[in-house]
Amino acid sequence: MRGMTVIVKTIASWVKVLIFVFGIYIILFGHLTPGGGFAGGVILASSYVLLMLAFGREFVQENLPSAAASRLDCLGAFLFAMIATLGLAFGGSFFVNYLYQKYLPGEPLHLVSAGTIPLSNIAIGLKVGASLFLVIFTLSVFCKDLRCKEPEADSEIGTSAGEKE
Amino acid sequence: MAIFYILLIFMIIAAIIAVETKDLLSSVICIGAIGFGASLMFLFLRAPDIAITQIVVEVLGLIILIRATISRDLTFISGDREFFGTVVSVVIIAVIFLAGMKALETKSFHEIQETRQLHPQAVALPDFGTPIYDVTPGAASQKYIQEGLEKTGAANLVASVILDFRAYDTLGEATVLFTSIIGATVILRIRSKKLLEEPE
Amino acid sequence: MPYALCFLLFVIGLYCAVVKKNMVKIVVGIMVMEYAVNLFLIMLGYRTGGEAPIIDKSHIDPETAQVAASFISSAVDPLPQALVLTAIVISLGSLALMISICIRTYGEYGTFDITEIRRLRG
Numbered sequence: 270m271r272g273m274t275v276i277v278k279t280i281a282s283w284v285k286v287l288i289f290v291f292g293i294y295i296i297l298f299g300h301l302t303p304g305g306g307f308a309g310g311v312i313l314a315s316s317y318v319l320l321m322l323a324f325g326r327e328f329v330q331e332n333l334p335s336a337a338a339s340r341l342d343c344l345g346a347f348l349f350a351m352i353a354t355l356g357l358a359f360g361g362s363f364f365v366n367y368l369y370q371k372y373l374p375g376e377p378l379h380l381v382s383a384g385t386i387p388l389s390n391i392a393i394g395l396k397v398g399a400s401l402f403l404v405i406f407t408l409s410v411f412c413k414d415l416r417c418k419e420p421e422a423d424s425e426i427g428t429s430a431g432e433k434e
Numbered sequence: 435m436a437i438f439y440i441l442l443i444f445m446i447i448a449a450i451i452a453v454e455t456k457d458l459l460s461s462v463i464c465i466g467a468i469g470f471g472a473s474l475m476f477l478f479l480r481a482p483d484i485a486i487t488q489i490v491v492e493v494l495g496l497i498i499l500i501r502a503t504i505s506r507d508l509t510f511i512s513g514d515r516e517f518f519g520t521v522v523s524v525v526i527i528a529v530i531f532l533a534g535m536k537a538l539e540t541k542s543f544h545e546i547q548e549t550r551q552l553h554p555q556a557v558a559l560p561d562f563g564t565p566i567y568d569v570t571p572g573a574a575s576q577k578y579i580q581e582g583l584e585k586t587g588a589a590n591l592v593a594s595v596i597l598d599f600r601a602y603d604t605l606g607e608a609t610v611l612f613t614s615i616i617g618a619t620v621i622l623r624i625r626s627k628k629l630l631e632e633p634e
Numbered sequence: 635m636p637y638a639l640c641f642l643l644f645v646i647g648l649y650c651a652v653v654k655k656n657m658v659k660i661v662v663g664i665m666v667m668e669y670a671v672n673l674f675l676i677m678l679g680y681r682t683g684g685e686a687p688i689i690d691k692s693h694i695d696p697e698t699a700q701v702a703a704s705f706i707s708s709a710v711d712p713l714p715q716a717l718v719l720t721a722i723v724i725s726l727g728s729l730a731l732m733i734s735i736c737i738r739t740y741g742e743y744g745t746f747d748i749t750e751i752r753r754l755r756g
Contacts, residue, residue: 295486300588303482303688305596307723311490318497342615346608353605364601369587378691383588389597389604396608397723400615401494404730408501411622411737435682442639449643449666453650453659461662472669479676480686480710484718488672491726495665502733503658523652531645538637562636563682565711575679575713579706583689591687591709595716607720614727618734 272325281323288316296394300383306390310397317402326409338403345396352385352392437478445471458503466496483592543568636677644670657736657746664732668725672718679711687712 272278296309321329353364360367369375369384376382445468452464469492476485541549541558546569549558560569567573578595588594596604647670650663685708693705736746743751 300590300593303590303592303686304486305483305590305593305719307719308483308487308490311487311494311723311726315490315494318494322497342612346612349605349608353601364598364605366586366598374587377583377587377694378589378689383586383594386586386588386593386597389601390593393604393608397611400611401726401730404615404618404727405494405497405501407619407622408498408730408734408737411624438636439639442636442643445669446639446643446646449646452662452666453646453654458656458658461659465662465665468666468669472673475673476676479680480684481676481715481718482686482688484672484676484715484722487719487722491722495726495729498730498733499658499661502737520653524649527645527649527652530648531641534641534645535638538641540637559637562677563680565679565681565684567679567711567713568681575711578712579687579709582712583694589689591689591712592715592719595712596719600716603717603720607724610724611727614724614731618727618730621731621734621738 272328273323277323281319285316285319288312288319292316292394292398296390297387298380299390300386301378301380306393307397309390310394311401313394313398314401314405318405321406321409326406329406333402335403335406338399338406342396342399342403345392345394345399348392349389349396352388356385438475441471441475441478445475459500462496462499462503465499466492469495483590637674640670640674640677643673655748657739657748660748661729661732661736665725665729668721672721672725675714675718675721679714681708681710684708684710686710687715 292309292312294309295304295312296306299305299309317329317333320332356365356367357363360370366384366386368388369382369386373381373384375384380387448464448467448471452461452468455461455464469488473485473488473492476482476488538559540561542561543564546558546560558569560566565575567575578591578599582591582594582599583589586594586598588598644667647663647666647668650666651660652663654660654663685705687709689705693702695702739751740746745751
């Protein structure tokens with residue numbers, strides 16, 4: 270995917286920072302104002318999609334490679350499951366809000382409150398953002414011409430006959 | 435209440451255009467129009483969480499759909515349309531529509547309360563404007579609104595419902611999203627096909 | 635009456651998903667059905683003159699530090715909103731899967747028509 274003109278590139282490089290910070294704000298204040306992990310994660314993914322549309326796919330491949338994105342995705346899912354399992358260890362049942370009920374109640378309507386809810390929001394936001402960035406990146410890697418011939422498939426018959434993928 | 439009817443009729447007109455036009459890019463743009471209309475409806479229905487999520491998901495969905503349709507050779511599908519199959523489908527869909535109209539009949543709040551004095555187990559769909567937890571005794575939403583702040587400490591009641599009272603649903607949603615993204619990544623993998631056709 | 639219009643939107647999407655032969659049109663029909671269902675679920679929980687289910691400083695009783703009774707009697711239902719929130723994000727994931735199937739099929743057969751795909755084998 271090629272990039273766009275100079276005007277689009279300049280504006281995109283200023284705006285993507287604002288979109289990223291806005292996404293982090295929506296995730297972090299999800300227990301006080303409307304938003305939450307899902308909307309914030311999608312906003313984080315869309316800041317990288319803006320980068321990909323304006324600068325081309327190779328630029329984003331160096332910035333955030335797809336292997337790193339899939340690892341962030343797994344890390345987010347693992348964090349969410351870990352928060353739930355620690356509820357089993359500290360509280361008594363699987364998803365109990367142990368931070369609010371025992372250790373760190375905080376005050377309502379402040380940032381530090383509601384126990385494990387902001388931590389779960391962060392894990393979900395990380396997971397959803399990395400997943401959606403990965404799927405749009407994979408869609409753009411796939412060749413976009415008409416009939417997709419496999420590259421150099423004819424010259425590799427002899428060498429790749431015994432290889433496993 | 436007039437704004438609801440205006441937005442719903444706008445969405446229905448956009449849906450009819452999306453279904454009937456022959457150009458694929460026009461249908462995709464009409465899907466975008468339906469999504470924006472839905473987001474405005476959510477804002478007027480007092481659901482700001484859902485409106486934010488719908489707008490950003492709509493934008494990413496449009497990018498995915500346009501990616502699929504804009505660079506393909508847009509051949510207009512023509513040819514004989516299998517007249518008998520189309521007529522049978524339209525008749526069945528008309529029957530489904532009439533059945534749905536009968537099932538979604540609404541009663542006003544006073545009628546439901548009067549009927550409930552005679553038959554305590556009667557259920558009916560209330561009019562638009564009365565939430566459904568007002569007519570079902572012992573509904574869970576009563577407890578979520580009354581005790582949400584003191585049991586979870588979160589000011590956003592929707593966040594307290596999805597991450598504390600009903601966190602298993604969020605776990606299931608994370609699993610479904612994970613699986614569908616893995617499926618999409620596996621389908622779009624480029625691998626050499628000559629490897630599979632080569633005799634061992 | 636608004637429920638009837640919402641169900642009409644669902645039936646239009648169902649017609650498109652069943653009758654059309656272009657694969658991308660079928661995906662468009664499924665998306666219209668998903669929008670209609672999400673809209674119907676949120677419309678079930680609406681209260682005329684209600685407020686969004688988010689607690690502010692003005693809703694807390696100063697003496698008892700509990701939620702004021704005026705908020706309890708005028709809030710809209712938070713439960714359908716929680717269910718629809720996950721449904722919207724799942725619809726995006728399933729859209730990505732459907733479009734990747736369409737793109738891959740176009741790469742193999744060169745067409746989006748489902749009747750032709752049935753007749754070409756291998």
